[in-house]
Each structure stands twice: as structure tokens, then as C-alpha cells.
Amino acid sequence: MTHPQHGRRAAARPTRRDATARSAAAAASRTAAVSADAPRAPRWTRSTAPSRSLMSIATMSAVGGMLLATSVPALAVTATDSEVRASVYAPAEDTRSLRSQTLDVGSEVALAPIDVEGWDVEAAPPPIESQVAGLGEVALIETPRVVWPVDPSRTSDGFGPRIAPCAGCSTTHDGIDFNPGAGxxxxxIADGVVVTANTGDGGLGNYVEIQHNIGGELITSLYAHMAYGSMQVSVGQRVSAGQLVGAVGSTGQSTGPHLHLEMYGADGVRFDGMAWLQAHVTG
Structure with a gap:
């Protein structure tokens, strides 16, 4: 027989099962508190998960296609094409058509006929046939141009009578003395043929003679006292107006470097070369 506790009703003594239940309840309460503070993770539903996977596959396929298009040559992609195609490196075929040019003339335009009787035809002047010692017969065609042999701005003795400037020099000057300076x-002076090219030590020193057809007349020009070794032409050579003959010197009977120019016609008579050149020089 069990005696009751004095003063109050005795409390029931907890069992081991009750302690275990209380511990589980406290743990659940703590887990619930932590879960309430943390953000809730999304939950995949049965309807959304497959669609997301399909979108990822489509995106990866599109990126792969772009990489293939930009990195693989066009010829490699179409290498299995059985149809024959033109090479992309072949030049393009020119399909343009060129039309001939035409000129349309209005009906009001009248073409004037050419009057053949209004033209005069003149035959070229015949050449002068000259007999040159050692050359035989030489044909001289008329020259269209006459030039100065040197700069004419400085002269000394003119043509005609004079006081002999040196022992053995003549008192009748057959030419013109130009003084452009040594060398x-x-x-x-014109187109012609060289008939004399003398390198002796006579009174004229080194000199050259050239025959010309000027205005239908046979004219000979003579260039004297040229410097030693400066002669640029030879007998029989054809020359043109302004062609180099030699250089100013002081060979022969000369008192200083100058060009002694003589001129004469078919009769061999010397004339004033200065006056003749002033009347005939064209350039």
C-alpha cells in the first residue's frame, strides 16, 4: 500500500519517452526559426524545369552555328555539294556591251563642200648642187632657219679696211670679229655640209667652212681661230642650224681669243657678215 505525500498532491514523474519527445520538439522549433530568417530557395515545378533545359540547348546550338559560319571557309561547308559551281576566286565575267559612237547632225546644218580649186600647191625648191673638192657633187636643201654663231653683243673689228693689228695681219678685214670669251x-649659222675642217697653223688657225642653201643661194660660212682640240665636225658631215662646231680660241694669227667669221657666196667674194646676219637671223 502506497501512502500519499503530505501537504500537496504529488506530481507525476516524467518517463524516458516524454523526455525524448520534448527534445525533438525543441530541435524542430530551432530549425523553424532559422528557416524563417533565411531566403526561401525556389522550387522547381514539373512544368518549368523541362522548358528551361530546352532553352539552354537551343542557345548552345545557336552559338555553335555562329562559330561554324565564321571559322569554316565557305568552300569547306559546300565541299559535299554535287552541283558544279563557279569558284569564288574566279574573275567576274564582263557582260557589258560597247556601242559604237554616232553623231547626229540636225537637218538644218549644211555641209559646205571643199573647193579644191581654192588651194595652191607649190613644189619644194630644188636643192643646190655644189661641187666640193674631195666630196664631189653635194646636194644642199634650203634651210628654214638662221642663227647667230655666238653671242653677238661684243665685237671688235668689223668688215672692211682697218689698221693691221699685228705683224702679218691684213689691212683689209674680210670678216667680223666676235668676242664672247675664250672657250x-x-x-x-644654218643647215649645211662641212666642206673644210682645218687643224693647221695658218693665219686662220683651226677653222671650219660650211656650205648652206639659204633662200636658194649658195652661202659659205667660215669659223676661224678655234681652240685646239675643240673641233666637233669633220669634212662631209651634214649639220643643222645651232649645232656645235667648236670653241672660241686664239690659234693662227690672232691677238687674243675671238671668233673670226667670214661669209661669201658662189663667186667667192667676201661680204659683211654682220649686216647679212642682222637681216637673216630667225632665231
Missing amino acids: APIVS
Whole structure:
């Protein structure tokens, strides 16, 4: 027989099962508190998960296609094409058509006929046939141009009577003395043929003679006292107006470097070369 507790009703003594239940309830309460503070993770539903997977596959397929298009040559992609195609490197065929040019003339335009009787035909002047010692017969065609042999701005003795400037010099000057300076170039006054090229030590020193057809007349020009070794032409050579003949010197009977120019016609008579050149020089 069990005696009751004095003063109050005795409380029921907890069992081991009750302690275990209380511990589980406290753990659940703590887990619930932590879960309430943390953000809730999304939950995949049965309807959304497959669609997301399909979108990822489509995106990866599109990126792969772009990489293939930009990195693989066009010829490699179409290598299995059985149809024959033109090479992309072949030049393009020109399909343009060129039309001939035409000129349309209005009906009001009248073409004037050419009057053949209004023209005069003149035959070229015949050449002068000259007999040159050692050359035989030489044909001289008329020259259209006459030039100065040197710069004419400085002269000394003119043509005609004079006081002999040196022992052995003549008192009748057959030419014109130009003073352009030692070594100045001497050129032919017109087209012609060289008939004399003397390198002796006579009174004229080194000199050249050239025959010309000027205005239908046979004219000979003579260039004297040229410097030693400066002669640029030879007998029989055809020259043109302004062509280099030699250089100014002081060979022969000379008192200083100058060009002694003589001119004469078919009769061999010397005339004033200065006056003649002033009347005939064309350039």
C-alpha cells in the first residue's frame, strides 16, 4: 500500500519517452526559426524545369552555328555539294556591251563642200648642187632657219679696211670679229655640209667652212681661230642650224681669243657678215 505525500498532491514523474519527445520538439522549433530568417530557395515545378533545359540547348546550338559560319571557309561547308559551281576566286565575267559612237547632225546644218580649186600647191625648191673638192657633187636643201654663231653683243673689228693689228695681219678685214670669251661655244649659222675642217697653223688657225642653201643661194660660212682640240665636225658631215662646231680660241694669227667669221657666196667674194646676219637671223 502506497501512502500519499503530505501537504500537496504529488506530481507525476516524467518517463524516458516524454523526455525524448520534448527534445525533438525543441530541435524542430530551432530549425523553424532559422528557416524563417533565411531566403526561401525556389522550387522547381514539373512544368518549368523541362522548358528551361530546352532553352539552354537551343542557345548552345545557336552559338555553335555562329562559330561554324565564321571559322569554316565557305568552300569547306559546300565541299559535299554535287552541283558544279563557279569558284569564288574566279574573275567576274564582263557582260557589258560597247556601242559604237554616232553623231547626229540636225537637218538644218549644211555641209559646205571643199573647193579644191581654192588651194595652191607649190613644189619644194630644188636643192643646190655644189661641187666640193674631195666630196664631189653635194646636194644642199634650203634651210628654214638662221642663227647667230655666238653671242653677238661684243665685237671688235668689223668688215672692211682697218689698221693691221699685228705683224702679218691684213689691212683689209674680210670678216667680223666676235668676242664672247675664250672657250665660248661656236655653232653653225644654218643647215649645211662641212666642206673644210682645218687643224693647221695658218693665219686662220683651226677653222671650219660650211656650205648652206639659204633662200636658194649658195652661202659659205667660215669659223676661224678655234681652240685646239675643240673641233666637233669633220669634212662631209651634214649639220643643222645651232649645232656645235667648236670653241672660241686664239690659234693662227690672232691677238687674243675671238671668233673670226667670214661669209661669201658662189663667186667667192667676201661680204659683211654682220649686216647679212642682222637681216637673216630667225632665231
